[in-house]
Amino acid sequence: MDFYTVVLKQSVGYWVALCLENGIVGQGTIQEDAISKLKEAIESFENLYESESNIYKSPVSIDELHEFLFIEEQEQNSEIYELRKVYA
Template structure:
């Protein structure tokens, strides 16, 4: 997929980033860090999905 839709929300000093297409969540102390963690999680998910 070329793009994903994400919801960003700050909670208790952290940013929670939720991908709407697959339900994967990233968390970071900044928006950028949270988005980076979400990208890593999506890549890991895709690797596992393609391996099965």
């Protein structure tokens, strides 16, 4: 089980969890659902990454993180963000 850094963002009616180490996302109606979906996606990705030689793995760049956090800013006046550590 590895440690991952996750940014949670509340968007219209749902939460999105972004893993900073590999750019994988999960989404759910509550934070726990988004993190659970993210953990499932990370586990699936790690299994595939170990078995395939042509899979690309890279941390999220500052530009990608900025886009994730602020892309909907013009449409919404209030955003909620949270940074968490998760084990998957």
